[in-house]
Amino acid sequence: MNSNIIVGSRIRLARNLKNQAFTNNTDLESANNVLTSVFNALSDISNFNLYKCKNLKSDVLEEMLEDHLISSELINNSDISGVAISADNTVSIMVNEEDHIREQCFLEGLNLKRAYDIISDIDQELGASLNFAYDDELGFLTACPTNVGTGLRASVMMFLPGITLTNNVQEMVNAVSSFGLCVRGAYGEGSSASGYLFQISNQFSLGKTEEEIVQLVESTALKICDLEIRARKLLLDNNKDLLTDEVLRAYGVLSNCYKISTSEATELLSKVKLGADIDLIKLKDCSVVSELLKNISPTKINKLSQKALTEIERDKFRAEYIGRVIKNNRIY
């Protein structure tokens, strides 16, 4: 059940080079020196693909953003920024984002500890060849005070339709805040929750060890998991007919519509995903729904069609693509 609710885990470490101005306060030459140093160090330690952002087309950057491999801040800094991505897309290291270095590892399900081990190994190798800004009292120094200390952010992406549909989001946010954690939409700070997706992460990285932070986020995620299971049960007890109808209609529209926007498709696919999770709809293959959710953005649809489509062309292509994948998948 957990894997239907905890979609993925992410560990991020923020690092900066000693005696170099922070990215927001640098000049082009210093920034390029940082980029060169980090790329050199990275090319020594592992099999990363290295990209300078200024060399990447905007649709490639957009797709990396959608896949959470880079941030919009990295795109904003594209004259000086770069990214290193592992062959399996589970590790990305951004250079000249808010901090000089942001090391990230993404794994499916609840997997924070393993993600931390992976990124920690890379961090140690990098630290051996680069000189990180570090204060014996404060820990790692970062551009933003909230990241000072461990420089660690541990986060889990959670699929919470039950909590959302029973109107318990605010209650969950309050509970999470009381543990010193915070809740965000799927695309980080300031983004709203789409498709019932929420990111739970630590708010501060000072005053706790890395292990304590990972442990706190993991245990909180498991508590929210319980809340979500209870909320889904409540929905089934009180609104089963309505919910079943909404799930089946969502499937009907997805498998037959002529055009559909990203946001409507996300909403409807998320409903079908919920329905499949709690047995309101039987699908031959549930994984296609999760796959579709990752592949219907404007960027992905353009890529799939191998054309730069207009919005209306894209909405038709998306409808046709979803219909082709999802229809005949329902078991009656």
Added chain:
Amino acid sequence: MNSNIIVGSRIRLARNLKNQAFTNNTDLESANNVLTSVFNALSDISNFNLYKCKNLKSDVLEEMLEDHLISSELINNSDISGVAISADNTVSIMVNEEDHIREQCFLEGLNLKRAYDIISDIDQELGASLNFAYDDELGFLTACPTNVGTGLRASVMMFLPGITLTNNVQEMVNAVSSFGLCVRGAYGEGSSASGYLFQISNQFSLGKTEEEIVQLVESTALKICDLEIRARKLLLDNNKDLLTDEVLRAYGVLSNCYKISTSEATELLSKVKLGADIDLIKLKDCSVVSELLKNISPTKINKLSQKALTEIERDKFRAEYIGRVIKNNRIY
């Protein structure tokens, strides 16, 4: 194309017996005498099933009403009223409705002349054994002055989604009125148009011969047909994408939903019917849509389920029934 637009034709003759009080001004004994006389005359001339309304269960009456075989006024008069229905359900003769006798014939498509011939033959046979109230100057005498004269109402049921969706209903009503005809919803006076169905009929039955009235309604129906065809073309020219999407989504919801009301099902089925008419959706068998439209009322669903269902049970049964009939009918 006409048969997709002109759904059916109806001819109705109003007759009263000489020297008998009109139904709205009668007593029980006189009314029963009328019923007996008419039933006796009917049993001589053709193979009708004769029903006294007071002997019929309310759901049977309700179903006859939905099938247009009787009127709600006949049900209101059920202590004294009756109906004779031909074996093929194309002829019904109501007794002690607003008038003593209302003779009706229903045929599919544009078929007013044939319907008139059928009802006229029956009327002559009835007139040979009953003494109709008739005035040499005015013609047949009726309870309501609008029916005096021929006592004839000729009407066609038309499916007008094009005119409706291009917001031209009022314009059509005005044009029809200027010919001395009127427009009503599917269930006669005061009923609203559901499923894009409209009834076009003559307003007065005095001052024109029967043949002239039939001719006028028929030629007007053909003119409206042209308007509807033009409106559908306009929709396709200006809103093809939107309309296609609505039609396909309607099909998707109908073939997958878990519960659905009569009115929503009527709306969605009518959209699919329109879509099939103008090739926005390809169906293996279009006739099932028209069949469903006749069979989804509460009364019909109760009958089909062989139970007296609650409203929510009926909405589920209806969804399941429609889904079973309509799904796998779309050709991609």
